[in-house]
Amino acid sequence: xxxxxxxxxxxFLPVALGGYxxxxxxxxxxxxLWLCVASFVFYGWWNPRFVVLLAAxxxxxxxxxxxxxxxxxxxxxxGWTVAFGVACNLALLFYYxxxxxxxxxxxxxxxxxxxxxxxLLPLGISFFTFTQIGYLLDCRAGLVQSPSLxxxxxxxxxxxxxxxxxxxHHKEMMPxxxxxxxxxxxxxxxxxxxxxxxxxxxxxxxxADGIAPYADAGFxxxxxxxxxxxxxxxxxxxxxxxxxFSGYSDMALGLAKMFGIRFPLNFNSPYKANCIIDFWARWHxxxxxxxxxxxxxxxxxxxxxWRNRRGLPVGSAGSRTPSGFALMIALxxxxxxxxxxxxxxxxxQFAIYGLLHGVYLCVNHGWRxxxxxxxxxxxxxxxxxxxxxxxxxxxxxxxxxxAFFRASNVHEAMALLRAMAGLQxxxxxxxxxxxxxxxxxxxxxxxxxxxxxxxxxxxxxxxxVWLAPNxxxxxxYFSPALARVQEANARWLRWRPNWAWLIAFLAVLWICLMHLxxxxxxxxFQF
Numbered sequence: 001x002x003x004x005x006x007x008x009x010x011x012f013l014p015v016a017l018g019g020y021x022x023x024x025x026x027x028x029x030x031x032x033l034w035l036c037v038a039s040f041v042f043y044g045w046w047n048p049r050f051v052v053l054l055a056a057x058x059x060x061x062x063x064x065x066x067x068x069x070x071x072x073x074x075x076x077x078x079g080w081t082v083a084f085g086v087a088c089n090l091a092l093l094f095y096y097x098x099x100x101x102x103x104x105x106x107x108x109x110x111x112x113x114x115x116x117x118x119x120l121l122p123l124g125i126s127f128f129t130f131t132q133i134g135y136l137l138d139c140r141a142g143l144v145q146s147p148s149l150x151x152x153x154x155x156x157x158x159x160x161x162x163x164x165x166x167x168x169h170h171k172e173m174m175p176x177x178x179x180x181x182x183x184x185x186x187x188x189x190x191x192x193x194x195x196x197x198x199x200x201x202x203x204x205x206x207x208a209d210g211i212a213p214y215a216d217a218g219f220x221x222x223x224x225x226x227x228x229x230x231x232x233x234x235x236x237x238x239x240x241x242x243x244x245f246s247g248y249s250d251m252a253l254g255l256a257k258m259f260g261i262r263f264p265l266n267f268n269s270p271y272k273a274n275c276i277i278d279f280w281a282r283w284h285x286x287x288x289x290x291x292x293x294x295x296x297x298x299x300x301x302x303x304x305x306w307r308n309r310r311g312l313p314v315g316s317a318g319s320r321t322p323s324g325f326a327l328m329i330a331l332x333x334x335x336x337x338x339x340x341x342x343x344x345x346x347x348x349q350f351a352i353y354g355l356l357h358g359v360y361l362c363v364n365h366g367w368r369x370x371x372x373x374x375x376x377x378x379x380x381x382x383x384x385x386x387x388x389x390x391x392x393x394x395x396x397x398x399x400x401x402x403a404f405f406r407a408s409n410v411h412e413a414m415a416l417l418r419a420m421a422g423l424q425x426x427x428x429x430x431x432x433x434x435x436x437x438x439x440x441x442x443x444x445x446x447x448x449x450x451x452x453x454x455x456x457x458x459x460x461x462x463x464x465v466w467l468a469p470n471x472x473x474x475x476x477y478f479s480p481a482l483a484r485v486q487e488a489n490a491r492w493l494r495w496r497p498n499w500a501w502l503i504a505f506l507a508v509l510w511i512c513l514m515h516l517x518x519x520x521x522x523x524x525f526q527f
Contacts, residue, residue, distance in 0.1 A: 006513075057089075089129050092125070101347060143170075186260065197258070200249070200250025218237075232455075234402065239458065240523070312324070
């Protein structure tokens with residue numbers, strides 16, 4: 001079931017909300033149980049057989065977590081139990097995401113003669129598997145005190161985040177599920193949550209889906225593109241991906257707020273980032289937090305302890321030496337980003353996507369260590385120009401990496417990059433002088449707009465991502481995110497619970513509903 005469908009908007013959501021608040025007036029556990037059932041229905045609507053897989057995964061991880069907590073006085077046994085649980089989760093993920101690709105590679109290398117049929121990937125398997133791996137690791141770290149099957153199930157299945165995140169941490173969700181106030185109906189929850197949901201719906205339906213055909217058409221045959229076509233394709237995909245995924249995240253945060261739950265922020269204007277480090281602090285923020293906590297820091301700490309035992313410098317002093325930088329920054333960064341790339345999908349192009357960002361981050365860290373303070377501009381106008389140049393350079397680097405993220409294989413990604421570099425030729429730009437003279441009046445404007453519709457759309461979308469406040473800056477003080485961002489600078493862009501904003505958002509909702517005839521899946525559903 002999609003958030004952007006009539007079925008969800010006019011049947012599932014009203015029934016789920018009504019049942020939740022009615023049962024919450026009687027007994028809190030019943031409301032939580034109702035929400036679990038509704039979430040299973042939401043998940044099973046796409047393919048009922050995967051409900052069994054999801055339920056089995058939850059039961060298995062809950063059993064492992066209880067055993068881990070019981071072994072708190074035996075660290076060695078506890079560690080092996082957690083390792084077993086994590087290995088089983090990764091095995092499940094490997095089977096559904098990578099098994100067919102691995103056998104295909106073995107067949108191509110002549111090591112296997114049979115190629116199995118493709119395996120249908122369960123929706124959201126990467127997200128609910130990562131959520132539960134994190135839960136097991138937190139159980140071992142002593143961060144989970146009282147396991148409850150109902151709360152564990154609700155934590156994993158709560159439908160606003162089940163399919164494509166945000167990636168949640170139990171310590172920010174369990175206290176909310178245990179709070180009686182969560183289950184009490186409040187009009188402001190519906191008002192704020194509904195507003196954010198409408199913003200996300202507009203991003204998806206009006207912006208992402210509007211530019212998607214251009215990106216899809218360009219990626220059909222990247223080898224046939226030339227300079228302007230390749231840049232248009234790359235820009236169109238960058239816009240589609242941002243508005244699609246941030247739109248989904250806004251809808252998820254808005255829906256959670258309607259149920260009295262607050263989620264962490266997942267996007268904070270990532271295309272305004274002035275370096276790659278800043279980009280990953282703004283893009284898919286909960287995944288960055290997860291990777292940092294469970295992959296980057298453990299390895300970086302191991303390296304620091306290893307160097308400390310040998311009397312080598314650690315911390316900022318160690319990172320200024322070549323060997324310290326290589327071991328303490330480059331190694332954990334490339335390891336983390338390489339796995340992040342593979343997490344997004346099977347195929348060499350995803351590994352390259354992750355490693356390319358790992359290289360970007362290493363270069364960025366190296367620049368900060370070696371040059372940033374010495375080269376920083378001093379005059380205000382130079383600082384302004386430097387800042388804008390950094391934003392543009394970061395955006396172009398991100399677009400280059402997106403070629404591997406979106407292309408079907410490495411060959412097609414490289415073809416797109418060659419075309420962007422002008423190595424596949426440059427289209428000739430012809431001004432329709434004769435046609436304009438013949439048409440005259442408004443007809444010539446219609447001709448110009450029609451021929452440059454893509455350029456106009458891209459210019460509009462770039463203006464939105466670079467110049468406009470994001471949805472949480474618009475909501476400002478009322479943002480339902482756990483970590484709030486700075487309010488929009490312009491007062492007239494700050495949302496307030498009044499009739500003017502209500503009418504404006506009802507109008508946006510009406511426009512979105514008029515475009516829901518072309519339901520389309522979210523891009524991150526495939527991960």
